[in-house]
Amino acid sequence: MFATGSFAEPWSSVRQRLRDRGLRWTPQRRTVVSVLAATRGHVTGAELVERCRAVDPSTIPSTVYRTLDVLEEIGLVRHGHGADGREEFHVRPEEEHGHLHCAGCGGRWEIGAEPAAAIVELLRVSDGFAVDLSHVTVVGRCPACTRAGTS
Numbered sequence: 001m002f003a004t005g006s007f008a009e010p011w012s013s014v015r016q017r018l019r020d021r022g023l024r025w026t027p028q029r030r031t032v033v034s035v036l037a038a039t040r041g042h043v044t045g046a047e048l049v050e051r052c053r054a055v056d057p058s059t060i061p062s063t064v065y066r067t068l069d070v071l072e073e074i075g076l077v078r079h080g081h082g083a084d085g086r087e088e089f090h091v092r093p094e095e096e097h098g099h100l101h102c103a104g105c106g107g108r109w110e111i112g113a114e115p116a117a118a119i120v121e122l123l124r125v126s127d128g129f130a131v132d133l134s135h136v137t138v139v140g141r142c143p144a145c146t147r148a149g150t151s
Helices: 011-020 027-037 045-055 061-073 113-127 143-148
Strands: 041-044 077-081 087-091 099-102 108-110 137-140
Touching: 011 027, 011 061, 027 045, 027 061, 041 045, 045 061, 045 087, 061 077
Parallel strands: 099 137
Antiparallel strands: 041 087, 077 087, 099 108
């Protein structure tokens, strides 16, 4: 686990930002931040709880989820939903993105910046709808499953 104050940016300011919101810098919150600082990509709340418990067995889910809520407010994580509706968290998303989910093999991919921008713009122009791309999951078939005729 990282020592207090040894986090790289943007995680190094989390302690103060939590305190600014009236939250204490507890060992459990420190563990959550430490685990997230070492995570890239996506993680479910349940996965995060287990990763934190591997570091500190006293970690309780409510602390993990409350900390995730605050970290989302300050922009270090962003929640979204998979094709199955399961909530997951994007750790330090560099850009808004949606997901592709293959119903054949279960594979998952991020929608690239160019196609994502096209989807968002199409819906804005056609329907006047402002899309929150982080909640977009397109379910279909990947090229390999399409070629194989997988259903």
